[in-house]
Structures are given as C-alpha cells and as structure tokens.
Amino acid sequence: MGELRGTHVPVLLERCLELLAPALGRNGRTVHVDATLGLAGHAEAVLEAHPNTVLIGLDRDTEALAHARVRLARFADRVHLEHAVYDELPEVLDRLGYPAIDGALFDLGVSSLQLDAADRGFAYAQDAPLDMRMDQTRGVTAEEVVNTYSHPELARVLRVYGEEKFAGRIASAIIRERERARITSSARLAELVRESIPAPARRTGGHPAKRTFQALRIEVNRELAALESALPAALDKLTVGGRLVVLSYHSLEDRLTKHALADRVRSTGPIDLPVELPGSGPTFRLLSRGAELPGEAEVAANPRAASVRLRAAERIDPNAAQQGRTDRERYRRRVKAMHQPGTATTGSGADPAPPGDGSGTDEEGEGT
Numbered sequence: 304m305g306e307l308r309g310t311h312v313p314v315l316l317e318r319c320l321e322l323l324a325p326a327l328g329r330n331g332r333t334v335h336v337d338a339t340l341g342l343a344g345h346a347e348a349v350l351e352a353h354p355n356t357v358l359i360g361l362d363r364d365t366e367a368l369a370h371a372r373v374r375l376a377r378f379a380d381r382v383h384l385e386h387a388v389y390d391e392l393p394e395v396l397d398r399l400g401y402p403a404i405d406g407a408l409f410d411l412g413v414s415s416l417q418l419d420a421a422d423r424g425f426a427y428a429q430d431a432p433l434d435m436r437m438d439q440t441r442g443v444t445a446e447e448v449v450n451t452y453s454h455p456e457l458a459r460v461l462r463v464y465g466e467e468k469f470a471g472r473i474a475s476a477i478i479r480e481r482e483r484a485r486i487t488s489s490a491r492l493a494e495l496v497r498e499s500i501p502a503p504a505r506r507t508g509g510h511p512a513k514r515t516f517q518a519l520r521i522e523v524n525r526e527l528a529a530l531e532s533a534l535p536a537a538l539d540k541l542t543v544g545g546r547l548v549v550l551s552y553h554s555l556e557d558r559l560t561k562h563a564l565a566d567r568v569r570s571t572g573p574i575d576l577p578v579e580l581p582g583s584g585p586t587f588r589l590l591s592r593g594a595e596l597p598g599e600a601e602v603a604a605n606p607r608a609a610s611v612r613l614r615a616a617e618r619i620d621p622n623a624a625q626q627g628r629t630d631r632e633r634y635r636r637r638v639k640a641m642h643q644p645g646t647a648t649t650g651s652g653a654d655p656a657p658p659g660d661g662s663g664t665d666e667e668g669e670g671t
C-alpha cells in the first residue's frame with residue numbers, strides 16, 4: 304500500500320452523524336453499513352460516536368479498503384470490511400450473518416484517493432493511462448470504451464451520463480483520432496474534447512472535458528445500474544427506525560435516489576378511502592425536504608462538497624402508519640374545503656399536495 308495521496312474531508316459529516324444518530328444510538332447492538340467506505344472518514348466518525356455499533360464497510364476499490372483497514376484498526380473487533388460492489392449488499396449481509404441493519408450511508412462517486420492518483424486516469428487535469436476502474440481487479444477500462452465503442456454508443460454514453468451537449472461532435476473526434484492512433488492517455492482525451500467543442504462553449508461551465516470524464520467513469524463502473532439495485536436492497540434491510548443517508552454528486556445519482564425514496568414514502572392504497580388498507584401505507588418517511596445542499600462554509604473548506612445533494616429517510620412501521628392516515632384526512636378536508644365557496648383553503652390557491660407523496664420530491668426540478 305502506498306502512502307495516502309491527498310487528503311479526504313468527509314462531506315456533510317456532521318449532518319450525516321445527526322441523521323444516523325437516532326437509528327444507531329438505540330439500546331443494544333446496532334448495525335451500520337457504509338456502502339462506499341472510501342478512506343473511512345464517515346465510518347470512523349460513526350464508530351467513534353456509537354460504541355455499540357458494528358460497521359460493515361463495502362468498497363469495490365482494494366486500495367481504498369487497505370487504507371480504511373489501517374484507519375479503523377482500533378475498532379477491528381466491530382468492523383467487517385468487504386471488497387464488494389454495493390449491489391452485492393444482500394449477499395454480504397447473508398454471509399456475515401446480519402439479517403437486518405439500522406443505518407446505511409452511500410457517499411457516491413470517486414474518492415480523493417482515486418482522483419488524486421496519477422496512475423488511475425479519473426482526472427482530466429493530469430495525464431495518466433485511461434483506466435478509470437474503481438475496481439482494478441476486473442472490468443473494462445476507459446481506454447477500451449474509447450477505442451472500441453461505435454459512434455452511436457459513444458455519443459449515447461456522453462449524452463446520457465455526461466449530459467454533454469456536444470456528444471456527437473466529441474464522439475466523431477474520438478473516432479477520427481483512434482483511426483490515426485489508439486487513444487491511451489487522459490491528457491490526449493481531454494485535449495480532443497476541448498478541440499471538438501465550439502470556442503464560445505469552452506469558456507463556460509468549467510473544464511470542457513469534465514462531462515466526458517464523468518460519463519466514461521459512470522460507464523466503466525456501471526455506476527447507475529449498481530445504484531439502481533443497491534438502494535432498494537439497502538432500504539429493504541433497514542429495521543423500523545433504521546435510517547438511510549445518500550450523498551449524490553450529480554443529477555443522475557440524485558434522481559435515482561429521489562425515485563427510490565419516493566417509491567417508499569407514498570401510500571399505495573386508493574386515494575378516496577378514509578383509512579389505509581393494511582399493507583398499503585408508506586414504509587418510509589423522508590428526513591430531508593427535497594435535496595439538502597451544503598452551506599457556504601462547508602464548500603469553502605471542502606471544494607468537493609460543492610455539488611453534493613443529501614437525501615435521507617427512515618423506515619416506519621407500515622401497520623402503524625398513523626402519519627399517512629392523518630395526512631390523508633387533512634388532504635381530504637382541504638379538497639372538500641376547496642369545493643365549498645367562501646371556505647378558507649391553504650391560502651395559496653394551488654392544488655393541495657397529495658399525501659404521502661414524498662414531501663415535495665416529485666414536484667421539484669431534477670437535481671434540486
């Protein structure tokens with residue numbers, strides 16, 4: 304293991320601890336999953352704050368796990384560190400003998416260890432072989448993607464995962480260049496992207512290669528597919544009162560998180576029934592209103608926090624879904640009042656929000 308490169312300041316650490324505390328600080332042993340262990344900044348703080356908590360830490364990056372193992376050595380008797388992709392969580396829990404968990408944290412994306420590593424190819428700002436695999440023991444590299452995908456495949460990856468307006472132009476430039484010589488370095492790719500973007504666009508929105516590098520990283524690591532199955536799996540494992548916190552760094556991750564939570568916080572029963580049918584009430588309540596953003600002080604101290612969006616939820620007892628029922632009754636009264644002339648309503652004149660819909664999750668813009 305090499306010396307630790309760069310420093311990693313855990314993002315929104317105090318807020319994560321505050322959100323997890325009611326679930327992890329309960330009586331008896333509690334179990335916390337850090338699905339993206341990284342350099343174990345969040346994990347260490349959780350273990351310090353909760354002496355009765357067992358930590359299960361997952362990371363697909365063996366180098367991150369090695370650093371985390373050193374950092375967490377003093378907690379070794381209540382820590383399990385696993386080399387796994389987070390969508391393997393159910394199998395990991397089965398193998399370790401934990402049928403349920405009390406807390407889960409997903410701090411998505413790359414770590415500063417990966418970004419700062421000169422040899423891993425994640426950063427457009429420094430030259431390196433085009434690898435970008437978080438798990439260097441398996442999978443295809445960014446070099447293979449860039450040199451073998453067809454024009455439509457490349458353009459789709461850049462457009463969908465990078466939200467890149469000039470995806471077609473960049474894909475054409477890549478194809479032209481690789482006919483001349485195989486593209487093997489991050490610096491060459493970053494230069495190609497810069498050259499393919501119209502000059503006025505180069506001057507806005509940060510480095511022109513940022514979106515292309517993000518897109519390739521997501522494709523290489525199949526990040527969204529893993530997240531799409533990992534979030535429901537983690538939610539399923541939470542005990543009543545158990546809590547999930549997710550930190551996303553781009554709108555695609557945040558959108559997936561928003562929908563995974565919205566699915567659980569809404570009632571599935573008919574809207575016009577006065578009471579919830581058994582089993583149709585919400586199974587979670589949101590702990591964040593929309594997506595929480597970092598404060599100015601945090602961004603000033605930790606630039607990596609600038610794009611973070613936090614969402615969190617708590618499992619509730621579906622059979623005691625009093626909250627959902629109360630919301631429904633209040634909603635029904637408001638609807639009725641709106642149809643009775645001269646009766647005061649919400650005062651805004653707007654339609655009342657339906658109950659159990661995720662408290663503003665669906666009506667807000669993507670990534671907000």
Ligand SMILES: C[S@@+](CC[C@H](N)C(=O)[O-])C[C@H]1O[C@@H](n2cnc3c(N)ncnc32)[C@H](O)[C@@H]1O
Pocket residue numbers: 311312313314338339340341342343344345346361362363364367387388389390410411412413414415437526529530
């Ligand atoms: C932002 S870092 C986490 C930093 C960590 N919270 C800390 O305080 O040090 C994200 C980590 O998640 C890992 N990771 C990303 N996607 C993953 C996945 N699908 N499965 C497992 N680990 C993943 C990365 O390898 C990286 O080490």
